[in-house]
Amino acid sequence: MATPEFVLALREKIGTAPLPLVGTTAVVFRDEKVLLGKRADNGEWRCVSGIVDPGEEPADAAARECLEEAGVVVRVERLALVHQVPRITYANGDQADYLDLVFRCTWVSGDPHPADGELTEVGWFGLGELGELAPEQVRLVALAIAEDDPATFRGGR
Template sequence: MATPDFILALREKIGTAPLWLTGVTAVVLRGDDEVLMVQRADSGQWTPVTGIIDPGEEPADAAVREVLEESGIVAVAERLVKAHVLPPQQYDNGDRVQYLDLVFRLRWVSGDPHPADGENTQARWFRLDELPELRPTMVDRIAAARSHDERARFTEGGVARP
């Protein structure tokens, strides 16, 4: 995955020290029964589109931008559906990070999915009843986006809240 320039500049100053970053997961729905999924080039896993918010960028705009950059799909952000902290992680090069992930529900507007920027090997629509094997956290993000609850899900004191 391409590392944003602002993170490369930070890494020049702090080395591999932990960074707190804000990311987005963009769950793009087409109609009532399809979701956009991409197959990551780095792990081979299928996921909704994910990415890092640029400094000063509005989170919903970041979700829309990432979808267009990674899949060629034009979509509109409808609402924030989940906010959660991911576990700390360390990349192969030693860089340590932890993400605040903001999950957005997006509605497809136009375009046919394709791996547009090299971060993914495939991009396609899946019927919601025929999803590929997914990590539980991705299943939960899709479920949050499909929910008709107007409130975003979050965790408080280690306990998930609707």
């Protein structure tokens, strides 16, 4: 599913004005590899991500997005990062400000594949094979590698 219904309903009321949303990013590991998908909208390789639905627990949203987008079942293990993504302006003019909760996840089952059309390719990549990944995505993987590090965040003045 590309854009959740609740976002479309809000857009009818506010137009393209900035919309604050909560997102999740799932950094999924299987052995020494990480799950990455190539986005259909812009061709970028990224970790699986999506929007948290109203009333949904963020960790549940991360697991749901993995199943919906990549066809894999994951176990969410820990929160790795809380950060504000710089404002995104989409091609249609819609603006969004995402508070992103990044989770370390472990693969449980399923063969990765583009399950819902949001990704055109999905696969496992060795940690030394992240050359096409944007620097901010490499940072997410690095912060999620440790199994028991505390979550990272900015601010706290």
